[in-house]
Amino acid sequence: MPITLKELADFCGARIEGGDLSAIIHSAAEITSAHHGQVTQLTNSRYTRHIKGSTASACIIAEGFVVEDVPDNMALLICADPEISFIKAVELLHPARNYTRQIAPQAVLDAAVSLGNQLYIGPYAVIGENSRIDDGSEIHAGAYIGKNVKIGKNCRIYPYAVIYDDVVIGNNVIIHSGAIIGADGFGYKFRNNEHVKVPQVGNVVIEDNVEIGANTCIDRGALGSTLIGAGSKIDNLVQIGHNNKVGKNVIMCGLTGVSGSCNIEDYAILAGSSGIADHVTIGRGAVVMARSGVAGDVKAGTQVFGSPAKDKKTAYKEQIALSKLPALLKRVKMLEEKIQLLEKDI
Template identity: 35%
Template sequence: MRIRLSELAGKLGLTLVGQDCEISGVGTLESAGPEDVTFLANPKYDALLATSKAAAVICTEEHADRVASALVSANPYLDFARLLNLFTPQQGSLSGINDAAYVDPEASVDESADIYPFAFVARGASIGPRTKVFPGSYVGDGCVVGADCTLYPNVTLMAGTVLGDRVMIHSGAVLGSDGFGYVPTPAGREKIPQVGTVLVEDDVEIGANTTIDRAMLEKTLIGGGTKIDNLVQIAHNCTFGKNCTIVSQVGIAGSCTVGSNVIMAGKAGLADHLDIGDDVVIGPKCGVRVSIPDGKRMGGHPAMEYGTYMRHMSLAPKIPDLFKRVKKLEKELTALLAASDEGDN
């Protein structure tokens, strides 16, 4: 893609300061070449402006006079992300329903949707406008997939799963698998049928190899705008509010209720039947075993408030020395007690 900076500024709603020129790519301050656009979002990197070979920099007004060409932005990181959309490689080039795909006669597929070879669309399923279903993906009986969705290769939607509009699901993800429910009996564990569904609201993105289990009776709900990373496990009957961020390898046990704008860092884990409030931040590898009210920042295992966790972390390296000091004090105390006993006699 080749585009002039003036045209790019118009598309992004930014102001061009300096020379107009044609650009063809993007890069970091260090890697960008003379036909690339880069960005400066963190002032601690502003020294790199002097050595960068980039054709133009997306930056705030205070840095615009330090480069030959600047696209002035109030939020350079956000506008660089918008710029990247223009340079994102297109995934797939087929259109319509490929002859090698299977679409059940009782399924409904919008005429503007694209169904790739070896995709499977089951009876009663519905595929909305401009949605793409890539090879190897399975859309089970009665599934509903909204408009402008993308199911990348080998996505599985088990029966009854419902996706809103603009949902993106990456390869290997499984939605609507059975929840992990069993009743102990003298003969072993008997499976509890999982007859609920998974409902994913608008503008959700779900990473590769993530699994979201169907509810036992009602629905597992992923709120609008939520972004879920790769390798996340969300168990049955969980409900998420809007605009959550769930990072890789998080594990969430059944029947948890998670509020809106919650962040869970990598490898965090939640026990079952917990309530997590709005705007909560749960740190990496955090083990959560009790409910958390709105606005709390948590860290550690078991989870504790972040300030307490940081004090624990700062003290941990000192424990060996503290242990030695305690042992020394114990010996001194024993000697003093012995001397006291001799004096009494």
């Protein structure tokens, strides 16, 4: 959606320095690739070197951020929070696709489905008995919604996502393609040389403003609910086992795996490829760093690293010590040889 530089600045709450106020901005791009007619952002001093040769028409920066060698063709849009201003610019210049509110004739809906207003239900989407879809939600092509599912307002379920029976989803939830919500938890008892399946008869409850990435799996509770708290964001390829309680505004990065019956408290961050053993509590605001393996509780506000995970500073010291081990062994060997020579002399 092309707009003038001044319109963009007003929309983002930015002050203009230099440039042509009537210049047309048609899209956004990264600082390393932006060209004429595009707006970019600069929030890290490591990237200031890209300014000098840039042909971008505008660059969003923070108040007090010093930039040298700004090209004559580039306007600086100066604001209090450049990251949020750039997000606003991207949303304005690259609006999300709007789907005509309709129910495709190829969609398969049970007679007992309850539907709100202004819905989009794509071709070959399936919605089961006694399920309810509230106002403004989108069920895209090929998505499967089981029985007794409740989906709130303004949700978006992307193609080929699968939502099993009895799942409850709040408002403004996004579930990406390939995600599976409410499959059986992984529960077995070993008896008589075989694995006996434990019935999984609970459900999954997803609160408002949650986003779930592609190919992520969230298992239903064995008896109660697996809960995903409001505002939490879950990346692609994440596994969340049965009966987990995930708090509000939690971040889970790609390839994270959480075993059953864990409690991930509000604002915690699980970085990429982290693994959490069962019945573990990750405290409020705690950070589990990438590729860490957590076998015990993590206190609120702490940062842990390694496998088994421990306090970040301790883990880093151990890593440094290990890096010095070859030189230390070499030195020990030399000392042993000197001792042997002294013993011979004696």
